[in-house]
Amino acid sequence: MTDTLDLPLTPPPGGEVLYQSDRCTLIWGDCTDPAVIASVPNHYGLLCTDPPYGVNFRSNIGRNFDLLAGDDGSVDWAVVLGSWARRLATHRHVYVFGYTPAELTEPLQLGPTAELVWDKLMTGMGDLSQPWGPGHERLVFGVSSANPAHGGTARKGMLAARMRQGSVLRVPRKNATAVTRHPTEKPVALMSQLIESSSVRGDLVVDPCAGSGSTLVAAILEGRRAFGVEIDRKYAELAVTRIKAAEKIAAAIEAA
Structure with a gap:
């Protein structure tokens, strides 16, 4: 892993490709930068991301994590993600953590939507003055109608590889002491689902707020291609390490 102490902390305009292979591209850059947005291929297959929620999140787990970039409320993430969704093939799917369908339907130009719940199977810290601790996180599912010119399946969003399933996703999160890479890291098992x-296999999965790379890793392991952007250099470098490990696993599976 590259020593980030000697590297600039702010990505250049247009971003910098940190890693590129047949399976994955990771850009160190600002996903609000129009030049970075323009770098993602048109009519890609799936937008799946966990953007900052504008709540100034700082982990209290040993004070190991800094404030998340873009989490100070100054970025209208719905508008930013709308720009990314306009490059998604029409009738393809969107998943965004931390929002409601009402907040995203118009800016992302979504057709059918649903609110899903990630049941973490354990109780988080939350506000310790309250009798209830958070044990879940919400996310939005939507079907893009942003750009019919980009084409897409005629089944209007009915692309699920699984049978129709419920709106509660039960995947355990790491306990506090195991959270060492990123304060809001999502389980690979959740993103894989x-x-x-x-x-479908071979589709391009895009995550403009890649963090430590869980979405990209899950995409590689599921036989998809991945495209991610991360503004924090240390998380981007960590994601590269994880991506390379996932690619080795995927290659071994294919060779078996």
Whole structure:
């Protein structure tokens, strides 16, 4: 892993490709940058991301994590993700954590939507003055209608590789002491379930807020291609390490 102490902390305009292979591209860059948005291929297969929620999140797990970039409320993430959704093939799927369908339907130009719940199977810290601790996280599922010119399946969003399933996704999150890579890291098993349900092998899965790379890793392991952007250099470098490991696993599976 590259020593980030000697590297600039702010990505250049247009971003910098940190890693590229047949399976994955990771850009160190600002996903609000129009030049970065323009770098993602048109009519890709799935938008799946966990953007900052604008709540100034700082982990209290040993104070190991800094404030998340873009989490100070200054970025209208619905508008930003709308720009990314306009490059998605029409009738393909979107998953966004931390929002409601009402907040995303118009800016992302979504057709059918649903609110899903990630049941973490354990209780988080939350506000310790309250009698209830958070044990879930919400996310939005939507079907893009942003750009019919990009083409897409005629089944209008009915692309699920799995049978129709319920709106509660039960996947355990790491306990506090195991959270060492990223404060809001999502389990690969959770992201794999979303990717398998809304794409087919060979599709391009895009995550403009890649963090430590869980979505990209899950896409590779599910036989999809991945395209991610991360603004924080240390998380981007960590994601590259994880991507390379996932690619080795995927290659071994294919060779077996």
